[in-house]
Amino acid sequence: MEAHSEHHIVPKRVYFLVFFALIALTWVTAIVSTVDLGRWNIFVALAIAIVKASLVILFFMHVKYSTRLTKFIVMCGFFWLMLLLFITMADLWTRSWMGVPGR
Amino acid sequence: MDSPVAVVPEIENPSALQHHFETPEQQKDSATIGMWAFLLTEIMFFGGLFLAYFAYRQAYPLAFASASNKTNLWIGATNTTVLICSSLTMALGVHFAALGKRKLLALFLVLTLLLGGVFLGVKAYEYHDKWVHHEVPGVHFDCEGCVDAQHAPLFFSLYFGMTGLHAAHMVIGVFVLLVLIWQAWHGKFTADWYTPIENFGLYWHFVDIVWIFLFPLLYLIDRSGRGLS
Amino acid sequence: MITAPPVVQTKRNYINAESGLMSWLLTKDHKRIAILYLYAVTFFFIVGGIFAALIRLELATPAGDLMDSNTYNKVFTMHGVIMVFFFLIPSIPAILGNFLVPLMIGAKDLAFPRINLLSWYIYMLAGVFGVIVLVTGGVDTGWTFYTPFSSSYSNGYVVMTAMAAFIMGFSSILTGLNFIVTVHRMRAPGLTWFRLPLFVWAHYATAAVMILGTPVIAVTLFLLMLERGLHIGFFDPAYGGDPVLFQHLFWFYSHPAVYIMILPSMGVISEVVSTFCSKKPFGYTFIAFSSVAIAVFGFLVWGHHLFVSSQSAYAGMVFSVLSFIVAIPSAIKIFNWTATMYKASVRLETPMLYAIGFMGLFTIGGLTGLFLASMGLDVHLTDTYFVIAHFHYVMVGGAIMGYMAGLHFWWPKITGRMYNEVWSKIAAVLVFAGFNLTFFPQFILGYMGMPRRYHAYPPEFQVLNVLSSAGASILGLGYLIPGIYFVASLKYGKLAGANPWGATGLEWQTSSPPPPENFEITPVVTTEAYEYGAQEVLHVG
Numbered sequence: 001m002e003a004h005s006e007h008h009i010v011p012k013r014v015y016f017l018v019f020f021a022l023i024a025l026t027w028v029t030a031i032v033s034t035v036d037l038g039r040w041n042i043f044v045a046l047a048i049a050i051v052k053a054s055l056v057i058l059f060f061m062h063v064k065y066s067t068r069l070t071k072f073i074v075m076c077g078f079f080w081l082m083l084l085l086f087i088t089m090a091d092l093w094t095r096s097w098m099g100v101p102g103r
Numbered sequence: 104m105d106s107p108v109a110v111v112p113e114i115e116n117p118s119a120l121q122h123h124f125e126t127p128e129q130q131k132d133s134a135t136i137g138m139w140a141f142l143l144t145e146i147m148f149f150g151g152l153f154l155a156y157f158a159y160r161q162a163y164p165l166a167f168a169s170a171s172n173k174t175n176l177w178i179g180a181t182n183t184t185v186l187i188c189s190s191l192t193m194a195l196g197v198h199f200a201a202l203g204k205r206k207l208l209a210l211f212l213v214l215t216l217l218l219g220g221v222f223l224g225v226k227a228y229e230y231h232d233k234w235v236h237h238e239v240p241g242v243h244f245d246c247e248g249c250v251d252a253q254h255a256p257l258f259f260s261l262y263f264g265m266t267g268l269h270a271a272h273m274v275i276g277v278f279v280l281l282v283l284i285w286q287a288w289h290g291k292f293t294a295d296w297y298t299p300i301e302n303f304g305l306y307w308h309f310v311d312i313v314w315i316f317l318f319p320l321l322y323l324i325d326r327s328g329r330g331l332s
Numbered sequence: 333m334i335t336a337p338p339v340v341q342t343k344r345n346y347i348n349a350e351s352g353l354m355s356w357l358l359t360k361d362h363k364r365i366a367i368l369y370l371y372a373v374t375f376f377f378i379v380g381g382i383f384a385a386l387i388r389l390e391l392a393t394p395a396g397d398l399m400d401s402n403t404y405n406k407v408f409t410m411h412g413v414i415m416v417f418f419f420l421i422p423s424i425p426a427i428l429g430n431f432l433v434p435l436m437i438g439a440k441d442l443a444f445p446r447i448n449l450l451s452w453y454i455y456m457l458a459g460v461f462g463v464i465v466l467v468t469g470g471v472d473t474g475w476t477f478y479t480p481f482s483s484s485y486s487n488g489y490v491v492m493t494a495m496a497a498f499i500m501g502f503s504s505i506l507t508g509l510n511f512i513v514t515v516h517r518m519r520a521p522g523l524t525w526f527r528l529p530l531f532v533w534a535h536y537a538t539a540a541v542m543i544l545g546t547p548v549i550a551v552t553l554f555l556l557m558l559e560r561g562l563h564i565g566f567f568d569p570a571y572g573g574d575p576v577l578f579q580h581l582f583w584f585y586s587h588p589a590v591y592i593m594i595l596p597s598m599g600v601i602s603e604v605v606s607t608f609c610s611k612k613p614f615g616y617t618f619i620a621f622s623s624v625a626i627a628v629f630g631f632l633v634w635g636h637h638l639f640v641s642s643q644s645a646y647a648g649m650v651f652s653v654l655s656f657i658v659a660i661p662s663a664i665k666i667f668n669w670t671a672t673m674y675k676a677s678v679r680l681e682t683p684m685l686y687a688i689g690f691m692g693l694f695t696i697g698g699l700t701g702l703f704l705a706s707m708g709l710d711v712h713l714t715d716t717y718f719v720i721a722h723f724h725y726v727m728v729g730g731a732i733m734g735y736m737a738g739l740h741f742w743w744p745k746i747t748g749r750m751y752n753e754v755w756s757k758i759a760a761v762l763v764f765a766g767f768n769l770t771f772f773p774q775f776i777l778g779y780m781g782m783p784r785r786y787h788a789y790p791p792e793f794q795v796l797n798v799l800s801s802a803g804a805s806i807l808g809l810g811y812l813i814p815g816i817y818f819v820a821s822l823k824y825g826k827l828a829g830a831n832p833w834g835a836t837g838l839e840w841q842t843s844s845p846p847p848p849e850n851f852e853i854t855p856v857v858t859t860e861a862y863e864y865g866a867q868e869v870l871h872v873g
């Protein structure tokens with residue numbers, strides 16, 4: 001069991017770098033949304049959000065410096081969220097495929 | 104099974120070590136994993152709302168796009184900035200807790216609290232604004248200029264549901280912060296033991312992450328004005 | 333085999349270490365919390381059973397003559413809500429799991445004892461809401477709360493009931509959280525994952541389902557309460573809301589929930605079969621992994637409850653295939669338990685009777701699940717008594733038989749007393765016979781087309797319904813008798829030694845009942861799990 005995580009002090013410099021990246025990405029996403037990218041707008045917005053969330057998780061929440069178990073738990077969380085979202089949406093997306101109303 | 108041998112010697116209990124744990128490391132690690140397991144439940148809790156959002160946005164894209172334009176993009180972006188600042192101050196609070204710096208810890212917790220308060224205040228303003236413009240479903244709903252107005256209430260239900268749930272989490276966080284500030288000021292946390300600060304930090308950052316997704320999904324649908332087809 | 337001499341009753345144990353009501357209500361001892369749960373859960377089992385009796389009384393005659401249809405709707409709803417949320421989900425984990433997991437891993441308590449106590453208070457709070465619903469007139473939506481009936485049209489106490497289930501969910505989440513952290517971080521020295529008892533593996537898998545699934549039902553009920561209370565439209569078709577979305581959200585939890593009910597039960601069966609065959613479970617590793625597989629795959633199949641909704645046929649096909657696949661790990665367990673019994677010297681004590689009953693009844697229940705997983709068949713069988721028979725076979729013939737096996741197996745450990753073995757065997761037989769008489773006819777009724785949730789039915793179904801109601805009375809008697817001899821055992825039962833069954837496992841190496849701190853000295857594990865043969869029992873001091 002890796003016990004080193006709690007002794008690892010993240011330097012303040014790292015926090016500030018992450019902070020500036022988050023602020024920058026926030027304003028990027030706001031400005032990009034005013035540009036017409038067609039159906040890609042949502043993908044770009046979500047991609048930026050995922051990058052921001054990853055920065056918060058890895059650095060602010062120390063997951064980069066955590067035990068394997070912590071990392072595994074975090075992965076499980078997002079994996080299960082994806083299960084909920086994608087499998088249900090798969091129903092909604094395929095409803096019209098059979099050409100029969102409501103099927 | 105062989106007769107067990109007592110291999111764990113009688114250790115003098117450090118003051119914060121609970122009786123059912125063998126070592127402080129075990130206790131701290133357990134608390135951290137427990138907090139993450141709890142955050143997992145929060146991911147799935149918000150997840151249901153995200154599912155409803157994606158389901159209805161896919162079904163009624165025009166309604167969602169025009170309803171989303173009723174939110175104020177720059178207020179939303181500013182509020183997002185405020186929340187990210189509060190995440191920074193929280194992370195710094197944890198940092199100073201780990202270094203045993205009582206006063207700096209308390210300072211950054213107070214800053215986090217203030218920034219959280221600003222966020223909630225802005226949210227309250229936004230809610231009031233929606234109320235005044237009849238954009239609250241179930242209460243004289245009348246969305247002016249909404250395309251596909253019949254389905255607009257779905258967007259607003261999700262807006263209030265998702266940001267409301269998020270705000271409720273922030274309010275809880277604010278109350279916990281008040282307690283932690285009081286405790287921190289009175290020297291309860293040391294470089295050897297500051298687990299509640301760290302675990303609260305995880306909670307606060309999680310709430311920030313939820314907002315990181317809420318902002319684009321609720322405020323930034325079709326801001327280019329072209330109208331989704 | 334050496335067993336410790338009977339423990340003198342005045343020896344300090346977790347029951348007599350402290351006295352007074354507050355020492356129980358403010359306890360942090362996982363064993364006492366398990367007892368608190370035992371009282372609460374048993375109360376709700378009785379209430380749920382009374383509703384079952386009312387259902388079977390009504391259905392003994394074709395006409396709806398005992399109660400009107402609205403009342404009947406409330407009766408079956410309350411039966412479902414109470415049995416699912418207040419009995420089946422907590423029963424084994426909160427009682428046997430709480431009591432035994434720390435003992436089995438050689439720990440002094442769970443990772444978070446105060447959160448454990450909190451989970452019981454949350455359960456009781458949910459129970460208060462449940463009782464309020466009961467006495468104020470109930471809810472008539474079915475335990476599945478389908479919208480838009482529940483959100484827009486029902487005249488019952490939907491919000492209150494949803495609140496009860498919502499609060500209950502948090503009790504479940506906290507229990508699961510505790511188990512996960514405990515199994516990861518509190519195992520005794522030398523106790524590696526593959527030396528863990530299968531009961532612990534089962535509870536670990538269950539705990540994962542609890543924390544990943546329960547929040548979804550919580551948010552679903554939250555949305556339902558918002559819609560009903562504030563008229564914010566999430567599921568209202570007038571605004572374009574999709575009632576099928578509710579069903580997706582509801583079943584995303586409620587299907588894995590049935591694995592929360594069965595996995596702990598399967599854990600019990602592994603322990604009981606192994607003990608009463610004095611044999612290591614055949615294919616230990618497969619049984620361990622199958623628990624995890626059931627937990628994971630259980631999250632991928634919920635759409636089989638939506639076959640006849642407007643769910644897309646393509647999604648339905650995928651869910652159908654996955655539902656067939658999820659049966660495989662369960663089947664592996666049945667094969668392995670059977671193989672454990674092969675050429676073993678089987679002792680037919682009461683727990684083993686329940687375990688053998690489980691194996692047969694769960695097999696029938698599981699196989700009939702495959703009928704329902706086939707979309708074509710499901711179109712005819714859905715919402716008929718076939719479904720009811722199926723899930724009662726797995727939940728009662730499976731989960732509850734496992735619960736009874738576990739209670740009878742660990743009763744000596746928990747109370748320090750043995751119960752009357754003659755009556756316990758009689759009761760086990762009555763339960764088995766009564767259960768089959770109650771529910772087997774329902775397969776036929778469903779196949780013949782009798783719909784569920786109706787208080788009246790065509791006269792040609794009467795004979796089978798009467799058989800079913802007769803069976804229910806025998807089943808009820810079979811559950812009543814243990815209530816009597818268990819209580820009697822507390823005063824008159826033979827004192828139990830540390831290991832009356834000759835089982836392996838750390839919980840049998842400490843006294844019956846255990847001391848508050850579980851072990852006098854922290855055990856160190858140097859052997860594999862389930863090593864029968866000459867055992868030296870640790871000196872309990």
